[in-house]
Amino acid sequence: MKELISTPLFGIMLSLIAFEIGCIINKKTRLPIFNPLFISIVLVIAFLNIFNINVADYDKGGQFIAFFLSPATVILAVPLYKKIELLKSHAVPIISGITVGSIVSIITIISLCKLFGLPKTINVSLIPKSITVPIGIEVSKQLGGITSITVAVIILTGIIGAIIGPYICKFFKIKDKVAIGVAIGTASHAVGTTKAIEMGEIEGAMSSLSIGIAGIITVIIAPIIAKIFNVLM
Structure with missing residues (x-):
């Protein structure tokens, strides 16, 4: 058993099985709160704790999955390509909306961290919360953050966005x-986009577009806004 746990196959299989269980529960309940990714995370953590398995052993397989994370994000360009004419006709409001959303996200995080007196390393680790993991990690490194915190908060943001995003849109009509x-x-990068794709082809295409543009904007403006806040506050 120990030999199996120490191989990458263990981490890969555990992740796939946990996610499949999450998908089954999500399909059976039809409730947004039972997000497959959220369920799989809870199951993996519970399994590792119950059987006292070292995270390093699990991560041997987790690294293989993480390796495919960046190229897998590229597939989100497919629905965008199908709706390219829609993008052209709404280019200005779309890009303006993404830009404003990215700026507000960064300013909100920095302001709340300053308000609650959180350390600078935590502050900059939370700034990339709304962009996809590969870009967020690089932004966190650039700002001097803790990448493990960044990854965790990005995943959490995506799950929350996928769960409550549709309700917020409905609430504000x-x-x-x-x-x-x-x-x-x-607001919620690739995880949220999976929910947007479920809502419709146009929603999915626009959400896919937003991931890339929001990532680029955050890379450019995050260091600038962070420096301004450090000087003023």
């Missing part, structure tokens, strides 16, 4: 499909 897709993609 946002019915435009382009606006819904841009909002979800900008």
